[in-house]
Amino acid sequence: MFEIEIDRDACDGIFACLTRDERFVEDEDGLATVDPDAAGVVSVSQNGDRVVATVDGDINDARLAAQACPPNAIVIREEDT
Ligand code: SF4
Numbered sequence: 001m002f003e004i005e006i007d008r009d010a011c012d013g014i015f016a017c018l019t020r021d022e023r024f025v026e027d028e029d030g031l032a033t034v035d036p037d038a039a040g041v042v043s044v045s046q047n048g049d050r051v052v053a054t055v056d057g058d059i060n061d062a063r064l065a066a067q068a069c070p071p072n073a074i075v076i077r078e079e080d081t
Contacts, residue, residue, distance in 0.1 A: 001042070001054060001055065001056050001079045002054075002055055002059050002062065002076060002077060002078045002079055003052055003053065003054055003055070003076070003077040003079060004023070004034055004051075004052070004053045004055060004062055004074065004075075004076060005050060005051065005052050005053075005074070005075040005076075005077065006032055006033065006034070006050070006051040006073055006074055007049060007050060007073045007074075007075075008029075008031045008032070008033075008049045008050070008051060008073070009049040010071045010072070010073035011031045011032050011069075011071065011073040012070065012071055012073075013026070013030050013031055013032070014069075014070060015032065016065070016068040016069060016070065017032050017065035017066075017068060017069055017074060018032070019068075020061055020064040020065040020068050021061035021062050021064065021065040022035075022038065022061075023035055023038040023039075023040070023041055023053070023055065023057075023061075023062070024065055025038075032051075032073070032074075033046075033051050034051060034053035034055075036053075039057065040055050040056050040057025040058070041053055041054075041055050041057075042054040042055060042056055054079075059076065059078065062074075062076050063076055
């Protein structure tokens with residue numbers, strides 16, 4: 001299990017993340033979020049400018065998305081289990 005956090009204040013809508021991890025999607029505001037219906041996505045919550053998703057699945061694509069994000073708006077956190 002791991003967490004994906006997106007700082008939507010920093011997100012500039014280039015969508016480099018979408019091409020690296022299919023769990024990332026564009027929302028109606030033209031910014032990145034995580035698809036709650038994507039495989040392995042346990043939950044998605046939004047608190048202000050922060051989207052936090054809990055995911056049970058492959059972390060490598062999420063890491064690639066974070067590395068590709070020009071403004072470093074994505075943080076990946078492995079959960080202690
Ligand atoms: S790559 Fe980063 S800036 Fe671009 S849409 Fe994704 S989260 Fe936003």
